[in-house]
Amino acid sequence: MMKQITELEMVFGTVEIIRISTVIRKGSEVVKMMREHDCQHVVVVLPLQTQNQMIIDGVNPIRAIMKEKGGRLEHQYFERVKRIIVESQPLLDEMKGRKR
Numbered sequence: 828m829m830k831q832i833t834e835l836e837m838v839f840g841t842v843e844i845i846r847i848s849t850v851i852r853k854g855s856e857v858v859k860m861m862r863e864h865d866c867q868h869v870v871v872v873l874p875l876q877t878q879n880q881m882i883i884d885g886v887n888p889i890r891a892i893m894k895e896k897g898g899r900l901e902h903q904y905f906e907r908v909k910r911i912i913v914e915s916q917p918l919l920d921e922m923k924g925r926k927r
Contacts, residue, residue, distance in 0.1 A: 831891065857877075870888070
């Protein structure tokens with residue numbers, strides 16, 4: 828955790844960490860909490876769809892990039908999410924091309 832705080836302080840200067848652990852159903856809930864706590868930046872662990880809703884609402888969230896090391900996750904760096912593009916296909920469509 829200290830490595831993460833140090834990195835955030837390198838970018839933003841002295842930071843105040845506000846931890847909120849709650850169920851989020853849509854990105855606008857995070858944006859509302861940011862306003863309530865006067866936050867300019869937010870580090871999130873949220874589904875891509877929720878992060879995309881935040882981007883549409885004008886907030887580019889920050890996410891931690893982690894790497895597995897010795898069976899544990901270790902912080903590598905932070906990155907700001909600017910845009911999310913998902914290319915997908917329904918699983919049943921995959922079955923159409925297969926022979927049984």
